[in-house]
Amino acid sequence: MWTVEDLGRVIPDTLHGCSVCLPTTQSIIDYEDGKAEVVEKMEAGYPRFFIHPKVKELFAQVSKALCSEAEQVLIFSNEAALERAQLFYDARANTPSKIASHHDRKVLIVSNEEADIAFKYWRYTGEGISSREAEDLLTNPPQSAKTEKEQRLVAENDSLKVRTQFSTYYEADPSDLFLVESGMTAWFLAHRCITANRPGLKTFQLEFPYVDLMNI
Secondary structure (H helix, E strand, C coil), X not given: CCCXXXXXXXXXXXXXCCEECCCCHHHHHHHHCCCHHHHCCCCCCCCCCCCCHHHHHHHHHHHHHHCCCCEEEECECCHHHXXXXXXXXXXXXXXXXEEEEECCEEEEEEEHXXXXXXXXXXXXXXXXXXXXXXXXHHHCCCCCCCCHHHHHHHHHHHHHHHHXXXXXXXXXXXXHCCCCCCHHHHHHHHHHHHHHHCCCCCCCCCCCCCHHHHHC
16 A cells, blocks of 8 residues: 555555555645545544544444443443543533443433544543444443443453463563553553552653653
8 A cells, every 4th residue: 555546545454454555745744634535535534533433433433321421431441531521621621421231331412512622532442442442332232231340350350360371471470560551541540540549649651652652
């Protein structure tokens, strides 16, 4: 993929690919400037900036079930992330958010007019639902057979299995390893740990971090 006709195609050409072809220097400049003729041709994009088609499909399905015409939903990777997103949104929006359940999955309902506030949290923290999980939820919605406690125990067991595998590679105890959704989420977790231990103090950055890290 390198021609003008390839503009916006997914690289690699798979459902969960998140890179796209920007074949010319001008197409890169136009993307950075947010030109519609480039952005609207993009079939995919970096997950924190570009809402994957499967995620959009899930949001639309759940919004149809739970929301008025003036509302929409966002779904996060876990309940704690959803609650942090709600706090972020409610501190900045004029219309309070709501939390509802859909197939035993809690979702955040926000105003259409102020949804950009919630999506800022999505972008800055990397805690939004992944395209693979969205696909799974569309194909296999959670059932009510398992209680919330049982679901949490299954998730914790799966987490321990993965951390145990990594612990051999890193020569570390599994309890010293943390699984997060993305690189930005790792930074966000570190920042939350530091500020929780030293509340009220300012933070100091050395050199230039990634642009969204400055927003954290």
